[in-house]
Amino acid sequence: MKGALIGCGFFAQNQMHGWAGIEGVRIVAVCDRDPARREQTTARFGARPYADAAAMLAAEALDFVDIATTVAAHRPLVDLAARAGLHVICQKPFAETMTDARAMVAAVDAAGKILMVHENFRWQSAVRAAIGAVRAGAIGTPFFGRVSFRSGYDVFSGQPYLATDPRFIIQDLGIHILDVARALFGDVATLSATTRRMNPAIRGEDVATMLLEHESGATSVVDCSYATRRMPETFPETLLEIDGDTGTLRLDAGYRLLIQTKAEEVRDVAPPVLPWAERPWHNIQESVQIIQQHFVDCLRAGVQPETSGHDNLKTLALVEAAYRSAADRSRIDMRAPQ
Ligand code: NAD
Ligand code: 89V
Structure with missing residues (x-):
């Protein structure tokens, strides 16, 4: 090919x-x-x-x-x-x-x-392990989730446009985290959001907190920040906390997956550092290889990728809705034409 x-x-x-x-x-x-x-x-x-x-x-x-x-x-x-x-x-x-x-x-x-969007966070192996467990029913039917990305990492040195674009964290990073929420809990019925700019040296928002009601009945909180000073610095980990009707699942800092039902399972789901990769980006870098392999597999099989252009319209609609909600303090009905 x-x-x-x-x-x-x-x-x-x-x-x-x-x-x-x-x-x-x-x-x-x-x-x-x-x-x-x-x-x-x-x-x-x-x-x-x-x-x-x-x-x-x-x-x-x-x-x-x-x-x-x-x-x-x-x-x-x-x-x-x-x-x-x-x-x-x-x-x-x-x-x-x-x-x-x-x-x-x-x-x-x-x-x-075939058109696929390089929406790679749901393909990170640690996030994928959590998605796999939830989809397999490991904690029953999820009713609550928190999908969280909070960091103080300097993303501006590698990607200077992130400091000057009028939109920042929802468009660049929240888009991934909203997509992970969709992968875990399904499509979204309503969304509301707040945003803040904490860093005076940039143009767009660097904090966003979003509340999602999913069509499945689950509620999720999707929170993103590049203004969070904490140790350990978890960039670029997405952390998860999910309650289901038969148990809970957490993806904690350091790629520790914890599934508690009647029994407790703890798994180290740390991604490998590929020969060309470097910490802390190795998590994202591995997902690049995985998503590109998925694209090739789909071309060979003649099927639509999981993160197809069609699918990504729904993630993109959440980004637009989040900006609208934050601007006018509304709760957006995602079932209405966007
Ligand atoms: P960049 O500015 O470093 O690179 C973009 C390159 O495209 C530049 O070299 C520019 O000259 C070139 N270019 C622009 N328009 C062109 C055209 N019409 N023809 C030929 N070349 C053209 O940007 P980047 O940081 O590499 O980001 C690129 C994209 O990747 C962005 O959309 C960003 O959001 C995305 N990104 C994704 C991830 C992820 O994990 N999925 C991580 C970082 C960046
Ligand atoms: O994944 C991304 O899209 C990157 C970053 C992790 C810095 O937000 O832009």
Whole structure:
């Protein structure tokens, strides 16, 4: 299977390592408008370099493209790939608006191809162990959950746009945590949210607290902060606390999974540090390889990925709803047209 990567920035390096570890897949071309980033990536991984995505798609015989640019470029690039008849994997946040997101899903559907969003937190092995246990009924029917990400880690040095974009934590990080809540408890009926900006040096919100009522009847609290000073610093761990009608499950700091029913089970679900990975990012880096493997498996089987473009419309709608709720203090009915 031949792929091409568009956007050779900070996070794309993980994606290139991930592709290199997947059997039967080769990234034959990469594209970035920035010559330094393009050249660094080709020097590291090989592949033919391009400055222009349209020129690359015209010149190369490809099966899929991996779009690793920031969000503003997603719609033109997904449209381009759809017109070229290619499968697409596209980074989160998928789109800046629901209109753009729906248009991209429709464009790839019309081409008869598969579109997956690189929504990788639910694929982190520790989070996946918890999702697997809940889906297998280990604690019965969940009625309450807390999905929590609180940190003081400096994300701005690697991703400077996070300090200057008008939207920060919900769009960048909350999107993952909301998606994990959906993976655990199902689709959302209502949502309300509050936001704060604690760090005066950034433009957007760095604290968000969201209350979700799920269609299953479960309630979850999704809380995110980049203004939390605590030890141990848990970046980039998502912590979980779930009550079911026959037991409780917790994913605690240090990747400790605890399932308490009549008996108690404690599991170390720490992710491996892949040969190319580094702490503390190894958790996210492993999930990159896992989600990309899932994409390839779905292409081979001709089925929609779990985190397909279609599925991601629901996660993106929660992001939009959270900003609306925080702005006007409303509770949003997710069953109404968004
Ligand atoms: P970045 O700014 O470091 O890299 C983006 C690159 O894309 C830049 O080099 C830029 O020149 C290039 N680019 C932009 N538009 C282009 C175009 N039309 N054609 C060719 N090249 C183009 O950004 P980043 O930090 O790597 O983030 C990229 C995306 O990855 C973002 O959407 C971000 O939210 C996401 N991200 C995801 C995770 C995750 O765990 N899933 C983690 C970090 C970042
Ligand atoms: O996963 C992400 O999307 C990253 C970070 C963990 C820093 O929020 O942007």
